[in-house]
Amino acid sequence: MAAKEDKQSNSKQLVDAVVRAMEIMDCFSLQETEFSLNQLCEQTGMYKSRIHRLCGTLIATGYLVKTSRSNYRLGPKLMVLGKAYEKTNSLKSIAEPLMRQLSLSTGLSSALFVLDGMKCICMAREVGTTRLVYAINEGEYMELTPTAAGRVLLAYADESFVEKVLEQAEYKKFTEKTIVSVDTIRQELIEIRKRGFAFNMEGREEGVAAIAAPIFDFEKNVQAAVAIVGPVHLFNKEEYEQRLLPPLQDSAGEISRLMGTF
Numbered sequence: 001m002a003a004k005e006d007k008q009s010n011s012k013q014l015v016d017a018v019v020r021a022m023e024i025m026d027c028f029s030l031q032e033t034e035f036s037l038n039q040l041c042e043q044t045g046m047y048k049s050r051i052h053r054l055c056g057t058l059i060a061t062g063y064l065v066k067t068s069r070s071n072y073r074l075g076p077k078l079m080v081l082g083k084a085y086e087k088t089n090s091l092k093s094i095a096e097p098l099m100r101q102l103s104l105s106t107g108l109s110s111a112l113f114v115l116d117g118m119k120c121i122c123m124a125r126e127v128g129t130t131r132l133v134y135a136i137n138e139g140e141y142m143e144l145t146p147t148a149a150g151r152v153l154l155a156y157a158d159e160s161f162v163e164k165v166l167e168q169a170e171y172k173k174f175t176e177k178t179i180v181s182v183d184t185i186r187q188e189l190i191e192i193r194k195r196g197f198a199f200n201m202e203g204r205e206e207g208v209a210a211i212a213a214p215i216f217d218f219e220k221n222v223q224a225a226v227a228i229v230g231p232v233h234l235f236n237k238e239e240y241e242q243r244l245l246p247p248l249q250d251s252a253g254e255i256s257r258l259m260g261t262f
Contacts, residue, residue: 020046021054025063025074030139034071091224092124094258095215099126099226102251106244108230110251111136113149113212114223115157118165120150123224130230145169145185146178148200148212149225155192156214156222162189177202197245198225202232209235211245213252218260226252 027035027043035043040051055072058064062077087093092112099110108128113120119141136142144150144165154162171180179185192198197213204210212227228248235244 017054020044020050021058024051024054024058028074029141030137034067034073036069036071040072091215091255091259095224095226095255096124096126098251098255099124102126102226102228102247103128105247106228106230108228108234108244109136110226110228111149112215113142113153113225113227115153116141118144118168120144120147120153120225128228128230130234136229142204143169143172145171146174146200146203148198148203148210149227151185151188151192151198151200152212152214152225152227153222155189155198174204175202175206179203197249199235199240201235207232209240211235211240211248213248214256215252215259216256216261220261223259224255226255 023044023046024040027040037048037051037055040046040055041048044051046054055064059066059072059075062075064072065075067073091114095112099112103110103126106128107130110126110128111122112124114123115121120143122136122138122140122142125136125138142150144154154165157165166182166185171182172178173180179188188198197211200210200212202209208229209232210227210229212225214222215224215226217223226248228244234240
């Protein structure tokens, strides 16, 4: 019996070398695509010798490559895994056709966001038909508190996570309309749960507005947020209430239904 318990306990333990290798991989993003050995040491807090050994293994297996300047970049193996993930990720495959329809009906860009750590990441996006296109790339990270999608994800998250985010957020003033008051954000999260959507008017970028709605899974947990984004002049009260909000909520509801919510 004791041997069985030990086996179960060990199965839950993390393998240190794998964790450290993943810490190296997590340093890379769309904004930071290349690192030197010293920079990786600063990012991870690991010694050069360990970084060197781990990177050597990751290079040998195709997950990293070395540049001509002896810096490190992500390797081609990740593209294979990324494509496999896209193909098997039910949320993305379900949401994309509905987002395409949403963008066509509203003329605005739409984007699908999920939580990733203390930020949200764009999993999918569709470009609108208006002349002014809001550009956001798949894989791009956004802050939680100044964005409509981020606040939706926060509004339905566990209270402990919300408190952690509110305590550690930088509250950068992106525009004059960026909300940086913790009390105001707390009240906004309550209002989002009451009305079922978040509205953001130039809080992240001047001239840009967005509305976002939650996507629920079969356990009634919020797995993602879908948003429509566009020029602020298209988001006056009458416009977004009558022309933009209904199709957004219909799309979010249909995605939720296909994810198993009844």
